[in-house]
Amino acid sequence: MAEREQLPYIDVARQAVAEYDIKGYSLTFIRHSDNVTFRVESPGLGAYLLRIHVPVTGAMGAHGADPTVVNSELLWLEALSRDTDLVLQKPVRNRAGVLVTSVPVADAAAPVNCTLLHWVEGRPYHRDLESEETARQIGEILATLHRHASQWEIPAGFKRPRRDIAYFEGVLRGVQPALQDGRISPADYSEFERSIALLIEMLRSLDENRQTYGIMHADAHKGNMLYHEGHIRLIDFSFCAFGDFMFDLGICLSDMREGRHRAFLEGYQSLRALPDGHRQLIEGFFVGAMVGTFSFWVANPRAQDMLVAQVPRIAREYASKFNRGVGFWFS
Numbered sequence: 001m002a003e004r005e006q007l008p009y010i011d012v013a014r015q016a017v018a019e020y021d022i023k024g025y026s027l028t029f030i031r032h033s034d035n036v037t038f039r040v041e042s043p044g045l046g047a048y049l050l051r052i053h054v055p056v057t058g059a060m061g062a063h064g065a066d067p068t069v070v071n072s073e074l075l076w077l078e079a080l081s082r083d084t085d086l087v088l089q090k091p092v093r094n095r096a097g098v099l100v101t102s103v104p105v106a107d108a109a110a111p112v113n114c115t116l117l118h119w120v121e122g123r124p125y126h127r128d129l130e131s132e133e134t135a136r137q138i139g140e141i142l143a144t145l146h147r148h149a150s151q152w153e154i155p156a157g158f159k160r161p162r163r164d165i166a167y168f169e170g171v172l173r174g175v176q177p178a179l180q181d182g183r184i185s186p187a188d189y190s191e192f193e194r195s196i197a198l199l200i201e202m203l204r205s206l207d208e209n210r211q212t213y214g215i216m217h218a219d220a221h222k223g224n225m226l227y228h229e230g231h232i233r234l235i236d237f238s239f240c241a242f243g244d245f246m247f248d249l250g251i252c253l254s255d256m257r258e259g260r261h262r263a264f265l266e267g268y269q270s271l272r273a274l275p276d277g278h279r280q281l282i283e284g285f286f287v288g289a290m291v292g293t294f295s296f297w298v299a300n301p302r303a304q305d306m307l308v309a310q311v312p313r314i315a316r317e318y319a320s321k322f323n324r325g326v327g328f329w330f331s
Contacts, residue, residue, distance in 0.1 A: 009036045009052055015103045016050060016114035019094040032056045034238050035064065039119065047119035049089060051238075052103075052112055056300070063161055064238075067100045070113050072158045073237050074099040076215055077117075079152055084144055087233045089117035122226025122233050127257070129227050135260035137232045138252060139267025142220060145234075146245045147272050149214035163218060163243030165200050168288050172196045174295025183298075183308060188315035192291050195319040199284040206244065212275050215240060216248045221255040246278055250285035253329060261329060279330035287322050290314045 013027055017040055025042040027050075036052040053064030063069040074091040078099075081090040094101050094116070102111035125134070161167070172193060178184040206212070217224075219239040226233040249268070253261055268274065275281075294311060297303035321328045 012103050013038050016101050019101045049117045051115045067113050068159045071100050072160050089120050092116040122228035125222050125225035125227040132263040135263040136267035139264040141234050143268045143271035150210045161241040163241050163247050168196050171292040171295040178298045184311050191315040191319040194323045195287045199288045220248050220252045246281040247285040250282045251289050254286050287319050
């Protein structure tokens with residue numbers, strides 16, 4: 001990322017770190033995606049991840065501007081760190097004892113929300129590291145998250161986005177500008193439209209009980225996983241949301257070789273049973289999640305090549321099969 005892109009946030013980062021008991025630190029810019037991120041390193045204290053909750057594009061959502069929504073993510077991370085043995089980016093409270101630090105910004109209508117997390121060691125989990133064992137571990141990690149979510153007492157005022165009917169209707173509307181200007185063909189859009197209609201029909205028939213519906217990671221792809229000494233670590237809960245737990249599996253399986261799916265499902269089922277009809281749900285949520293991704297890309301100038309390349313593939317190889325009742329991962 002070019003140096004000029006980090007400059008507006010350096011002062012915000014310094015003001016945020018000043019609210020914590022961290023001295024003599026260094027700041028290293030990482031990237032700007034759904035958040036602006038910096039590595040904070042302090043001799044004797046170790047390393048931290050600082051997040052400034054400003055997305056690179058408004059299509060990624062405005063949840064980072066709401067301190068209650070951001071705080072809710074960190075409350076769940078705190079609970080997971082306390083109640084499970086998962087290695088996670090445990091949140092750090094500031095001197096005032098709160099999880100979200102608000103930093104005033106000149107000429108801005110509202111303060112910017114910042115959060116600090118403990119750094120988790122590991123290297124990016126790329127496809128060349130994928131194995132039966134790592135797939136099984138990922139299944140166990142998601143099952144652990146879902147088991148915790150199904151039992152955890154949601155605190156008062158807890159607020160996170162939802163992957164519900166309104167969400168899927170919204171992401172379909174979000175890709176319409178690309179239909180209108182020709183970036184998405186009418187035929188491909190029609191496949192997505194039919195898939196979303198089928199998915200909504202499925203959602204209307206589901207019973208939202210605590211064993212199948214709750215708070216979930218909602219972005220569990222390889223880009224949010226680290227590999228450390230043979231172990232997978234799941235990071236970046238920025239998009240955690242309420243929804244059917246099979247949504248998590250749809251995203252996860254989409255970023256995994258199909259030959260590893262069995263190991264993943266075995267890992268998941270070693271800790272938690274899969275619901276009836278899980279195959280159709282997983283595939284439907286994958287297509288719905290991809291339409292959601294495309295709705296992000298439509299407004300992101302950097303993503304146009306990916307949009308043009310991926311839309312036809314997803315529409316024709318996956319959505320069209322889902323629409324005809326033909327399984328693409330599960331036969």
